[in-house]
Ligand code: PEP
């Protein structure tokens with residue numbers, strides 16, 4: 547399938563109406579990195595660091611992590627990599643951590659909540675990231691931030707760790723950008739100051755959608771019940787786009803929907819300028835973006851909403867069929 551898109555591998559994703567969309571890949575293991583050049587991705591938009599923790603039967607050492615992160619950045623060959631700090635809990639349970647008995651793990655003690663409550667592992671990971679990117683730019687992203695204060699606290703950990711590293715005489719990265727996932731509806735309504743403070747925001751559509759519709763992403767009984775192209779969800783995403791445009795906050799989308807061509811062009815049509823997805827999806831998504839007038843598609847989406855349709859999918863499919 548990758549071969550089919552080989553001819554557009556180096557072509558930037560520019561829509562028929564001239565909009566440039568950045569296409570990045572999601573990764574989590576070193577083995578994913580060879581897909582960077584072959585997929586045509588512009589970088590790694592989401593590196594899920596928890597996978598390195600999940601594939602072991604004991605806590606990785608800091609030196610091991612430094613090596614892994616260094617190799618990831620070397621394999622990326624100067625292209626940007628966004629490292630997401632540990633997103634554990636809920637569906638991702640570390641075999642060597644004391645299990646917590648929670649009635650609703652998806653709503654429970656997970657990701658940044660664990661990172662802030664038990665900062666030992668997070669500090670170790672931040673140190674590893676800083677050491678691995680000495681002399682290079684580093685981009686850190688925190689998962690599952692639900693309110694400004696959590697981001698502030700997490701960012702303070704980064705600053706503190708940088709100070710410690712300097713004191714220890716270690717080289718530090720050339721530049722550090724610190725962003726967050728937006729995967730709880732609450733964060734979309736954080737004070738304007740939050741958006742002015744954060745270096746970038748990436749929508750985690752998988753979790754955001756599950757919390758928006760209150761439908762468990764793991765539960766077969768409900769997980770396909772609500773369409774991503776539901777007008778309420780798209781309206782909500784548009785509000786996030788507006789907020790970020792207003793505050794000049796770089797915004798991307800990194801849930802599974804970014805890798806589905808029809809969903810991806812709709813996200814681009816409502817103003818997402820950067821999408822991160824499985825490497826195999828980059829070719830098909832780029833191909834559809836190049837054939838689509840995103841401005842016209844935006845009208846189609848808004849018209850369907852005006853007509854009171856529940857999902858814009860039928861109208862979008864008709865439009866895409868017509869354009870060929
Ligand atoms: C998401 O929630 O959309 C996301 C990208 O993170 P994960 O799938 O790892 O929860």
Ligand code: MG
Pocket residue numbers: 729750752753
């Ligand atoms: Mg998530």
